[in-house]
Each structure stands twice: as C-alpha cells, then as structure tokens.
Amino acid sequence: MKKDKKSILGPFDRLKKSQQTLIRLDFEGNHTNASIASEIGRKNSETVSRWRAQEWYEVGMADYINRQIKTGLKRQALQTTVKLLNANSEMVRLQAATTLLKMAGMLSDNDTPELTRAKIRKANAEADIAERKAEQLTNNVADDLTINIVRNDRSVKDGKANND
Incomplete structure (x- = not known):
C-alpha cells in the first residue's frame, strides 16, 4: 500500500509557503513584523502576530529548528567541539572529549571518566x-x-x- 505524500512530509513541509517564510525569518531573527508582513505578502503586520499565536506555528517552528540542528548546526557544533580539544582549560578539554565520546556512542550520558x-x-x-x-x-x-x-x-x- 502506497503512503500518501502528505503523510510523509513533516509539519513544516505541510505549511503554506508564506507560513514557511514566516518561520524561516523568525528563525533567522532581526526582522520586524512589518518587514515579515511585506515578505509574506500581507499588508497588515498584525497578521504576523496572529500567525505566531497559532498552533501550526509552534509545531512548524519546532520541526524547522530540529532540521536546522540536524543539518548545518550539527556539523558546526561538531567542528567547534573538536576545536575545543585544544583549549587552554583542562576542564574544557575534558568536556569536549566526553561530548565526542558520547556522540560516538562510546560513553553513555550517565558515564563520567571517574x-x-x-x-x-x-x-x-x-x-x-x-x-x-x-x-x-x-x-x-x-x-x-x-x-x-x-x-x-x-x-x-x-x-x-x-x-x-
């Protein structure tokens, strides 16, 4: 039995393009309601505030944030953690090493070197x-x-x- 394409899509994908744009702009930050309203094709900036109060906004934003973390931010966080292995502070180096071992599945969240x-x-x-x-x-x-x-x-x- 074939699955319907809509059931495969995540909450963010099921939103209208204008709603997706609102979420993307909010994630980026530093945009006014008026500039967002203009970007999504709305004349009234109150629409932006009303949309943010809707349930679909929270669900869509959570899905979008999760995707961003799993893609670009995850890679960036890993690179930063690897760089911290050379930090001046012994505690920072220990925490970076522990984090990398946990990510590799070699150490559980409940384990510490001690x-x-x-x-x-x-x-x-x-x-x-x-x-x-x-x-x-x-x-x-x-x-x-x-x-x-x-x-x-x-x-x-x-x-x-x-x-x-």
Missing part, C-alpha cells in the same frame, strides 16, 4: 574475589572463606589507611 574508573575497580575486585573462592574450592577447603582486600590506590600510615 565513574568508569570506579566500575573498572569494582569489576577487578569482584574478579579477585571469584578467583580466591575458586582457589579455595580447588584446594577442597570447606571452611568459611574470608578474603582480605587491600586497595593499592590509598596511602597507608601507621598501619591505617589514609582516605584523604
């Missing part, structure tokens, strides 16, 4: 525990198993861990 390192430490600790349990079972030790875990990333003074 959280990733913590997950790796946890996985390593769990692997160590499983290995010790396996050693105990292999040696036929049926007693309760006690495993002492020593963290190597903290300094120790006087036999006590320094958690500073």
